[in-house]
Amino acid sequence: MSCTENESGPFVVFFLPAVVGCLTILLARRWANSQVSNTSSTAVSRRRKIIKDPLIKRPLPPIACKIMQGSKKAVGVSKKGAFPLPEEEMNGGKRVGRPTRLSTTTTTGMTLPDIKLADGPVPPKHIPFPYIPQDGPLLFEAMTFVFTLVATGLQFLNLYRTVWWLPYSYANQAMNFYLIDPHLVAFIVTIIFRRLLLSLSLSILRSFLAPKLMPHATIAARMFILGVILGALAWCAYFIVLKYPLVKIFYLCYPAVIYFLLFGFQASPFLELNNSDTPPLHCCTHDPEQVRAEVDTLRQDFNLRVKKILFNSVVGAYYSSFIPCCFAQSYLYYEVYAASQQVAFVWGGLFGRYASQLLCGALCDVPHRAALHLGRWSQDNSCTDGSCEVQPWSGGRLWARGARVLHLGVPYVAAAPVVAAQPGCSKHHRFHSVFINPSSLLCLLLSLQLSLIMLQLCLLFSSIPWHNFLSIVILLFINYYTLFKMLRDYLVAWKVYKAENMIQDKNVSLQNAN
Numbered sequence: 001m002s003c004t005e006n007e008s009g010p011f012v013v014f015f016l017p018a019v020v021g022c023l024t025i026l027l028a029r030r031w032a033n034s035q036v037s038n039t040s041s042t043a044v045s046r047r048r049k050i051i052k053d054p055l056i057k058r059p060l061p062p063i064a065c066k067i068m069q070g071s072k073k074a075v076g077v078s079k080k081g082a083f084p085l086p087e088e089e090m091n092g093g094k095r096v097g098r099p100t101r102l103s104t105t106t107t108t109g110m111t112l113p114d115i116k117l118a119d120g121p122v123p124p125k126h127i128p129f130p131y132i133p134q135d136g137p138l139l140f141e142a143m144t145f146v147f148t149l150v151a152t153g154l155q156f157l158n159l160y161r162t163v164w165w166l167p168y169s170y171a172n173q174a175m176n177f178y179l180i181d182p183h184l185v186a187f188i189v190t191i192i193f194r195r196l197l198l199s200l201s202l203s204i205l206r207s208f209l210a211p212k213l214m215p216h217a218t219i220a221a222r223m224f225i226l227g228v229i230l231g232a233l234a235w236c237a238y239f240i241v242l243k244y245p246l247v248k249i250f251y252l253c254y255p256a257v258i259y260f261l262l263f264g265f266q267a268s269p270f271l272e273l274n275n276s277d278t279p280p281l282h283c284c285t286h287d288p289e290q291v292r293a294e295v296d297t298l299r300q301d302f303n304l305r306v307k308k309i310l311f312n313s314v315v316g317a318y319y320s321s322f323i324p325c326c327f328a329q330s331y332l333y334y335e336v337y338a339a340s341q342q343v344a345f346v347w348g349g350l351f352g353r354y355a356s357q358l359l360c361g362a363l364c365d366v367p368h369r370a371a372l373h374l375g376r377w378s379q380d381n382s383c384t385d386g387s388c389e390v391q392p393w394s395g396g397r398l399w400a401r402g403a404r405v406l407h408l409g410v411p412y413v414a415a416a417p418v419v420a421a422q423p424g425c426s427k428h429h430r431f432h433s434v435f436i437n438p439s440s441l442l443c444l445l446l447s448l449q450l451s452l453i454m455l456q457l458c459l460l461f462s463s464i465p466w467h468n469f470l471s472i473v474i475l476l477f478i479n480y481y482t483l484f485k486m487l488r489d490y491l492v493a494w495k496v497y498k499a500e501n502m503i504q505d506k507n508v509s510l511q512n513a514n
Helices: 010-052 072-078 137-160 182-208 211-243 246-263 288-326 336-358 361-374 426-435 438-461 466-513
Strands: 377-379 404-407 410-414
Touching: 137 182, 137 288, 137 336, 137 466, 182 211, 182 288, 211 246, 246 288, 288 336, 288 361, 288 426, 336 438, 336 466, 361 426, 361 438, 361 466, 426 438, 438 466
Parallel strands: none
Antiparallel strands: 377 410, 404 410
16 A cells, blocks of 8 residues: 555535535534524614514604695694604614705795706615625634634654654654654744734733723733734744744844835735734715715725735745755655645635635625716717717716716716726726626635635545645645635625626616606
8 A cells, every 4th residue: 555645536625615614614603603593682682672662752754744824734833743854863873964845835825846856867866775684703713713724734744754654664653744844833823823912912801891991901912022022023933033044034134025015004914914903994975075985984994804815825825834844854755846836826815714714795795885976988080070968077967877978188988887986097997897787706716716626626536645745635724714705795795796786787778768
């Protein structure tokens, strides 16, 4: 029996990671749903109790009626309950800013004309995005830490494995542990444990501190943990410098240079994946200036999320799989192809995990709503001879589809039902192209994750050494869970935005008919 070949049947090779991955998904989702139900049951029961309480006096809805001259009902207008309540009182103190049309007849017999709040294109209609449960910060960081720690152990197994099963072997363990530097291991574990340590600390503080004290406690916890992490890294780096040449120390500090180029001197991206408890919200306004300002804010937030996805996935794969190869002994022989394959698979798995957490369907819906208000312009090549009627572009109004404007000497035509974007602005054009249908972005992420899993399954069917087979099987577990989350987000988003497009097309057709 050869020890470097995979002699398992194809069905066993395929179903082993699939079955274990499905069981992991079911257990994780059951635990997450139980946590959500336990925290929200009290609020829901209180809400139902308030709604169903018959002792609470509710205001009557306003009755739209015409007051005719000389009618007896006009005499009793001053009675209690005859006047319709103001709009603020009918909505619990919140003003509902929807356009209304008034058509009344005064007591003097004069009929007032219909009043429209605004003349212009019909504002877009938003469909509420359904609630999709996501992993909390503590659960996500715990699973990511376990995944990265296991990947580190698997890379050390690829480097320092032994043939302990041979009858005349001098080794009685699966790895040569005496060749592994403990300070290097401590440095790697400290790097990948930093966010989980902060999440654990904040969860403990929330359990016994009042909510009004949490902002100050969060700042203190961040400063304390940052000092602990930097002190532990400095202590490990000191002993590493004594054993290795100075050139290899540059390998440990290289990601720090990239961090300062991407985030500057901010400490929050180093310790937290998302340092805001409240996700970005959409302000459904019809002011073009506010629409463009909101788009700029959401664009910066999206760029920051992409930076965090790329940086954290690269750093996790770098320290867990690449650094052990850099600090391997010069006389150690290992397969470079297998080690490089491990680095690529770990980076792909971490990229999928961070993308599914930071670019989920609910977070992509907010930029989508802003993209509907933003619209887009396309260059009008049919008006180059000056035969079309073109008016100068104004940033203080909304433009309907088909409107032709002139901006910086170039004619443009509105290519959306509502357009508030600046003509010729590449940032607005890219934002609208990406988020006018976020299901395309989710489909791209799903395709990348599915390609990674299919590649790993193809390698499992091939004849590979036992340690590479073990590495791929273990890494597949977390990739199955990420695939489940991405597939769920994509299917929900695809159905929601398909229905929304049908409603938008119907509104545009009704507007054109009128």
